[in-house]
Amino acid sequence: xxxxxSLRKVVIVGGGTAGWMxxxxxxxxxxxAGAGRCEVVLIxxxxxxxxxxxxxxxxxxxxxxxxxxxxxxxxxxxTQGSFKLGIEFKNWGRVGHRFFHGFGDFGPAIxxxxxxxxxxxxxxxxxxxxxxxxxxxxxxxxxxxxxxPPVEGPPSAANAYSFAxxxxxxxxxxxxxxxxxxxxxxxxxxxxxxxxxxxxxxFVQAVKLADGRRIEGDLFIDCSGFRALLIGGxxxxxxxxxxxxxxxxxxxxxPSERLGPSSPLTPFTTSTAHAAGWQxxxxxxxxxxxxxxxxxxxxxxxxxxxxxxxxxxxxxxDTPRQLRFTTGRRKAGWVxxxxxxxxxxxxxxxxxxxxxxxxxxxxxxxxxxxxxxQFKPHLAAEFNRLMARQYESTRDFIxxxxxxxxRRDSELxxxxxxxxxxxxxxxxxxxxxxxxxxAIFDPDxxxxxxxxSLFLGLGVRPASLDPAIDQIPPEALLQHFVRLRQAxxxxxxxxxDHGDYISRHVRAAxx
Numbered sequence: 001x002x003x004x005x006s007l008r009k010v011v012i013v014g015g016g017t018a019g020w021m022x023x024x025x026x027x028x029x030x031x032x033a034g035a036g037r038c039e040v041v042l043i044x045x046x047x048x049x050x051x052x053x054x055x056x057x058x059x060x061x062x063x064x065x066x067x068x069x070x071x072x073x074x075x076x077x078x079t080q081g082s083f084k085l086g087i088e089f090k091n092w093g094r095v096g097h098r099f100f101h102g103f104g105d106f107g108p109a110i111x112x113x114x115x116x117x118x119x120x121x122x123x124x125x126x127x128x129x130x131x132x133x134x135x136x137x138x139x140x141x142x143x144x145x146x147x148x149p150p151v152e153g154p155p156s157a158a159n160a161y162s163f164a165x166x167x168x169x170x171x172x173x174x175x176x177x178x179x180x181x182x183x184x185x186x187x188x189x190x191x192x193x194x195x196x197x198x199x200x201x202x203f204v205q206a207v208k209l210a211d212g213r214r215i216e217g218d219l220f221i222d223c224s225g226f227r228a229l230l231i232g233g234x235x236x237x238x239x240x241x242x243x244x245x246x247x248x249x250x251x252x253x254x255p256s257e258r259l260g261p262s263s264p265l266t267p268f269t270t271s272t273a274h275a276a277g278w279q280x281x282x283x284x285x286x287x288x289x290x291x292x293x294x295x296x297x298x299x300x301x302x303x304x305x306x307x308x309x310x311x312x313x314x315x316x317x318d319t320p321r322q323l324r325f326t327t328g329r330r331k332a333g334w335v336x337x338x339x340x341x342x343x344x345x346x347x348x349x350x351x352x353x354x355x356x357x358x359x360x361x362x363x364x365x366x367x368x369x370x371x372x373x374q375f376k377p378h379l380a381a382e383f384n385r386l387m388a389r390q391y392e393s394t395r396d397f398i399x400x401x402x403x404x405x406x407r408r409d410s411e412l413x414x415x416x417x418x419x420x421x422x423x424x425x426x427x428x429x430x431x432x433x434x435x436x437x438x439a440i441f442d443p444d445x446x447x448x449x450x451x452x453s454l455f456l457g458l459g460v461r462p463a464s465l466d467p468a469i470d471q472i473p474p475e476a477l478l479q480h481f482v483r484l485r486q487a488x489x490x491x492x493x494x495x496x497d498h499g500d501y502i503s504r505h506v507r508a509a510x511x
Contacts, residue, residue, distance in 0.1 A: 020177045
């Protein structure tokens with residue numbers, strides 16, 4: 001080995017959202033490295049379609065884009081994007097019921113205690129107290145179909161929320177591809193037909209393409225999707241099947257026409273529960289994304305397609321596209337000199353828009369733990385520990401939607417109500433149910449307000465609360481909540497309509 005053990009060449013196997021989200025920050029890092037830069041090559045085949053990993057995101061994607069130096073308005077225009085303040089859930093807890101998971105808390109802390117704790121205490125003694133959602137700026141704004149970014153300055157109703165994006169995943173991948181190739185990433189077209197391992201240690205030496213080319217590398221990033229060509233094939237990392245906890249195993253996706261100007265452009269994703277799964281609705285500037293995630297054990301594909309098409313609010317632009325999957329993750333996402341990013345490392349159904357988040361965090365952790373050619377095992381061990389914690393916590397957050405249902409009207413919901421759950425999730429449910437406290441097992445995943453949105457939205461009311469909140473007289477507490485609610489509603493009333501905001505600031509060119 002030469003005196004300099006730095007990586008000389010990184011090979012990304014697969015394009016799509018995962019491949020180009022991995023390539024872009026590497027391009028940025030090594031663009032500044034001068035003569036000692038690491039070569040980055042991405043191999044993708046036009047003969048292999050991409051899944052398109054979801055069109056809805058979580059707020060941290062703004063930090064990812066900002067780190068790359070992307071212009072926010074240009075990004076939204078180029079991806080036909082819209083803004084997302086949260087997710088509306090219909091028919092989940094019970095048929096006819098709806099609740100909202102907004103991005104942000106329910107007001108400032110009161111005496112160092114979470115505001116929703118005080119709301120729960122007050123709701124027990126004040127008749128007709130508005131819903132806890134009325135103290136979420138994101139939720140109130142979403143219900144009124146309004147949007148503007150949070151303002152800078154001291155804490156107020158005008159910045160007590162966050163937001164994410166809806167966008168066309170294919171356009172986003174193309175946008176990042178342009179960014180990455182402009183900064184030196186080499187794109188190769190070809191179909192990988194073989195993986196060559198080093199005989200002395202089993203590391204990947206090269207991948208071979210159908211046309212005879214042989215591509216060597218030091219580090220291989222597996223973005224090959226469900227095929228998991230390197231991590232599952234060459235490295236034989238076992239797959240943990242989580243379908244007993246997340247039973248949906250199929251999806252049908254179809255775009256529909258953008259609703260006319262008289263219809264609101266909703267600044268949120270909609271998830272509507274059906275008898276054997278749930279349907280998403282994601283509004284973009286040029287169309288609406290729709291899909292039906294379901295369990296094929298409880299419904300036929302034809303019935304699932306009929307349910308999807310019947311639930312559209314505008315004419316379909318295509319026939320539904322089928323996707324099969326098994327929820328779960330690779331036991332180890334980093335093995336030797338292979339790191340899996342995206343679907344190659346695991347898949348959790350898109351109920352809370354976590355697919356792109358897991359890609360982003362996987363890439364971020366790889367950059368933080370960047371190896372040299374010695375590939376010290378402790379780096380892979382730490383990456384695998386952090387990713388396992390995030391996958392498991394996210395899995396449990398998604399499973400919570402199913403487990404807490406009051407529905408018993410179909411086989412799926414009866415199964416979910418009775419299904420065994422992991423000890424950590426059982427602890428989280430019982431802790432909140434008994435004491436109104438929230439246990440967070442992964443600080444990098446969903447925060448306390450998100451868990452509270454799910455608990456309260458699905459009908460869980462704590463048997464008792466933190467005794468410390470009893471110190472404030474109810475009359476003073478009510479005055480505080482009245483003032484806060486007024487401030488939120490006054491702030492939101494001055495915010496433009498979501499569609500108007502897009503027209504004025506980020507209107508995309510027609511495709």
